[in-house]
Amino acid sequence: MLAGTATAAGSPPPQPSPHELSETARLADRRSLVVGDRAYAMGDESGLYPATGWHIRGEMGGFWTQPIKVLDGLWFGLDGKWLGKDTAAAKYTSGHGYSRIDYPGAVQVRRTDFVPDGLRATLVGLTLSSPTAKTVSLDVDAHSELMSSYPWGWTTPSAADANLPDTGAYGNGTLRFREQSSKHDYAAYVGSSLRPTNHALGPNHRGPQDPAVICPADGTTPARCDDSLVGKGTGGRLTYDVDLKPGKTKTIWFAVAGSDAGPQAAQRDYDRALSNPDKLLQAKENDRQQIDQMSAVDLPGDRLLQQSVEWSKQNLADSVQEARDLQIRDVNEGKDYPAPVGTVGTARWFGAGFPDYPWLFATDGEYTSYAAVAAGQFDTVKAHLKALRDISDLLNARSGKVAHEIIPTGDVYFGSNQSAGNTDETVKFPSIVALLWRWTGDDRFRDDFYDFSVRNLQYVYRELDQDKDGWPEGLANVERSGMGAEKLDSTVYLARGLRDLADLAASRHDRKVEQWATARAKDVEARFEAQWWVPQALGYADSVDDPANPANDNTPIFQRHWTGVTPMEAELVRPGRPTSPLASPEHAATALTQRETACYTGEFGLFHTGTGPTSDPAGNPGASCDSVVSQVKSERSIFSLNTSIMAVAEGNYGRLGPNQQRVYTTGNARIQLDPKVWETPGAMPEIAPSPDSAANIGRPFYDRSMTLQAWGTYGILWPVIHQQLGVDPDLGHGRVSVVPQIPAGQPKVAGSNIRLGRGAIDVSARLAGKEIRTDLTVHDVKAAFTIGAVIPAGATLNDVTLNGRATPYRVVTTSRGTEVHVAARGSATLRITLA
Template sequence: MRRIRGTSLACLVAVVAAAGAVAPPASADASGAGLSEQRRLADRRFVATGDRAYEVGAEDGRYPATGWHIRGEMGGFWSPPIKLLDGLWFAVDGQWLSAERFTSGAGFVEMELAGPGGLRVRRTDVVPDGGRAALVGLSFPGPARRVALSVDAHSELLSAYPWGWTTPSQETANLADTGGFDGRNLVFRESADGERPHEYAAVVGSELAPDGHALGAGHRGPQEPAVVCPPADPAPPRCDDGPFGRGTGGRLTYTLDVPRGGRTVWFAVAGSDDGVAAATAESRSALRDPGRALARKLAGRADLAARTRVDLPGDRLLQRSVEWSKQNLADSVQEARGLDVFASREGTRFPPPAGTVDVARWVGAGWPDYPWIFATDAEYTAFASVAAGQFEPIKAHLRALRDISEIVNGGSGKVVHEVTPDGQVYFGANDDPGNTDESAKFPSTVALIWRWTGDDAFRDEMYDAAVRAMRYVTALDADADGWPEGLGNVERPGMGGEKLDVAVYTVRGLRDLADLAASRGDRAVAGWASAQAGRRERAFERTWWYGGDAAAYADSLSDPGDVAVFQRHWTGLTPMEAELPGGPLAAPGNARLALAQRERDCYTGEFGLFHTGSGPTSAPAGNTGPSCDSVVSAVPAEWATFSLNTAVAAVAEGNYGRLGPQRRYTTGNARIQLDPAVWEMPGAMPEVAPSPDFVANIERDFLGRSSVLQAWGAYGVLWPVVRQQLGVDPDVGRGRLSVVPALPPGQERIAGHDIRLGTGSLDVTATRTAHALTVSVRAALRAELTLGAVLPAGATVAGVRLDGRPAAYRQRTTARGGEVLLAAGTGGRHTLEVRLR
């Protein structure tokens, strides 16, 4: 059951700050409400994050063995690059507490725990940013009483890499932990000398001094004795430790006097990969003033929530998804220090490091199995990040990608694919065959960030790496046809060596590089990149359009002869999704055919776009769904709906002004985040939606689920609203801003407030009546402002007024439709009225 509580976040911050460590908050999020769940809490995961630590558990307050990279060990408490604990459990008067209600908030989670004699204890978990510790607060209500409080902790000190199947694996890498007591805290260690010496430590304790303690192999609270997951499936529906577990446990006991007005007790789980002294210092810092730490976290999230506030009266679900997606992005920021960078060749080697990155900060891909540095994920997530005004994390992510790629690839220009927070590059070194698309997208991401921030220093810092990336990509062309070889987002049997998404993002990357080069006065690179892009653009439609009743672009080309291969993959939408400086790549006629085809039931289900559509196939499994074309594909349908696929579909529709069909896809991603019938963790957008070929996460065991929180799906919410519906198109680096809204069908008003652009901000409101379109803006930045509106189909212009006076205007036809445009000076407040006939 879902419950929304209406506590104002601003008031909440003030109350918590004033009260110090008295009481964690009632549920509140950026819109003044938390999201609560009571059903099947034992089957649902939660995530609580800070930028240097995080926690993954179940919403009933237990910690089942979770995840598959290190089988069963991806949950619990982590401080990258190491895991600290399997879990933390609480008992009152000998009874283990279990949650009966779970609530997601903005920057924290909360549980209502059931205790003996009808006692209800509120548990608040928050991970302060900047420190390597998680805080857990237990609030005991009045009346006055004395309770016996016990805390169990079970350690599992291990590194983020190696994994369960790599060379070496955690079977040999994970060593036995030892447990101790320092007079106040449980202290866990894992030490090694020799080739790879380390000193991992975790400290568990409270602001209170315990009455007693115990140490031993178990101490998993209600999960004792532990069920250990087998090394391979089949696995029991639920287990408590992975096959590589080498942890140990301990218990702290307290006598707690609760006054009539209630009392809150705080606990910290802190850690370090630099020994016990560092972990102890982290614990002391976290417990110095937990209430204030919570208040700072809430205040920071309130600041983020205040940016890009949208008002969508005709689509409140999407409005709420924008608010929660901003929080999801903030939840995904991570940092690690002292990364010893090495290429593991897909986990088959463990060589000495090629170099060190002192600090890496990034937007993690997904929890619990993908909280790491990825190129593809970030390059999609960047669009959501800039639209949300969260510039700093995505800039840092690009720096981390550049620094790691430069070290492991020796300045070749190739961008790495996947990096763990200890510096392991699993895939994307020079000797690996891909992913080519990640290098092609790198200059576009740099250009995107520069246009929204106007940060010339960032552009200049990234410029050489962007040039090298496109030189690298264009050189991957053995047959000199203009289409680079190498891996894209999809790899399936029968695909040709040249992939559609690689081709699309190569064209976009060249255009964006040319734009960056021109802004710096680098005529040579600008000319080269423009010529390279122009050659490919002129050949794109005749080369890639598959045509016929497929009504689609080919997924890949097979050599020799650039033979078109069609397999119905989601990447078929990338020609419509990729926006070049002059508009989307795909020709409008073909784009409309392809988009309409993808909207049919052979490609799109209840929650969005399938990974691979259905139709005739030579695959042994045969065709398991409807057919929208007669082409015989070599692969079967994969009816799994990823939030990224749906995001790409939403953006593709918006690029061509198809805001009616777009709503199907924005609603799909919003529902898996906010619909109580669908969500796993309230407010968190997952990696994969319930779909015919993917059973919902809560129906799967904890070892084989998709991510409960995945960052890239926010692309399909924030970008369609801010860039496409509100029409915000900044080029702040050149001192220009265009605002040309397009109202979705049936909606009369949309608005956005405090949209961050450069060092300023923008408010925009667009309204529609039967006879007029009105666009009002407040541009708090110095930029040459172009105002406009997308005309309804079939409408003609009767007149245009700017700030109440007749104004000269121009009209143009774009992929979005007919537009009215005029110059509106440099920033400030302005109102455009377009009268229609």
């Protein structure tokens, strides 16, 4: 419907979509979120806007368009009663690319929010219906907060130093807000295609949240605030008379548009958003339907995981952000604010998490890339890598070091040449280049990123191995005290990165780099187990070489962090050998079994830091599963990334059972899909409810972890597409392997439209009695195919046929178990009969 139009009484009521999830309880305690690539909005699920987030305390919610905030909120009142306060919300619904809130009453209201991709604007539609003819007075309050995403609350300068007072005006039916200085011109437009009958301007206009409760900078803080001390916004109200007819609905669309390039740019996107909101909503739904149709899976033995695949693909799409004209500067963890070293014209990326981390990270993006290629979302992976490379080269003078955390302004909080890390994301970068090259076969892409990939690993050996022992130094994933100079995860990802760089080099006939990377990879692999395995811990050391103890020369330091799983998680591609993780099969089995215990695993997945003997004054709050005395306390917070790492590690060793991988895929799926657990329906959060991390809905809005964090999708999409369905492309070399493994006790796993290069494949694997059947359908993928299956442990082969005929086959032992491989030219049906 166009703004202000009506629907005939005879039209059937809209039916619930199968791609929607709804919540009715504690809506005011839950965050809502709608995202487009140029804007996003967050409030609560009743339609109000509590002060949210902590980077700029209380200011991370509301309406944003990177790199600025636009509004604190947008409130609606009907005949003097504010929706969400005087008229309670009855239901909140998350859809693919949109949200809805239903309000019952004499006049029923359905609110629909979405953000059109490509526009710096958010659209909100109110659909009104009444059983009797009436004219209602509709008030719309808007409170501006034009503010840059950096500086933050504690940095120098701070957000309070940088934020300037907004001004408000009314013109041609719209509220217009502006914040100007000699260096910037921020603007916002708010309004509808309907003509208001009245308007007002003033410092408040927060609907039912006036007078505002202000979050103090420190000290005792109310459980719920409406604004922050940093806020310097202003407000306005638009009032409309809306005629309603019995038995008909009327939809009115409102737009919030913003720009960091002045009011004309804001008005352009405002006008485009309101030109045809229904068409834009249909385009959004169509785009999301296409995403849903890629990597569509059928898992009759695990419908929860199947549903999580569906929503994880949407979570990835909801994480895409874009900014223009980023001014690149090293702010040195908030201590400095120098002149920029250069400008990046456009950056596009997977935002790490909402509301406090919607910007560009290397660590997050590298893990998320595995989920994204499995979902067929190649373009954003490439864009993310390009943004990291372009910004890192400017920031670090082409040293090869990858920047860690980049705000959409271009300010780099951490990751310059002067920073102590993060080593892991520098050594991971070549692996993500190799990953995308293998899934796309795009040699141009490979060539574009090859030089930077070479410089990544050369930098590590030049700058981050001062003792020349081959173990990389510097900070890594675990940002905790007490660790040694050389970290396990950096070592593991270095080993993988060296092999991947060697593969890239070989494909380009760069013999020098290939030999350099291969020699170093072989050195790391040969010495790894002897250096890092701690027998009494039943696992790998978290780090070695304690800098506080000069006598500690590569003595293992064991602290039970989640990174102890990485030797089983990262797969190494080695010529002439099956792809497998760095950990030996024997040590992997021991370590994974240990991590499945109550010392490391809770209801929703893997703890950040396991329990056990410790010298820390806090003591040990949980079980003890080894005899090593750690110097740090446990941290029984379950991050969706940690659980993902464990899910992937289990799958790498064929451990798909109900007490193995399924524990971790189910953990991540439940925090996303279980109404008893979720905060925002369908959104994978950063941290699960855990013994040491209470559920977000019980915490103040300004003191929560992220309600949507992209990295958790790694533990859903990669285990299903790559491990259970066995899709393992190497299109850079013209090969594709499809070797499914059906989880024990399940009859079938299947996936369709799994994107490879410019084509796709469908895969199905069934186990019925003594027969395993793998069906492969190829759509426009030119490659040499290997089709097969992982056979159950202890089973023996009786017969193998391809397309109904006896065929040559190979039996290959891998880290997953015993695999049967058959060469195929394309679409094929493989039947394996067991004795």
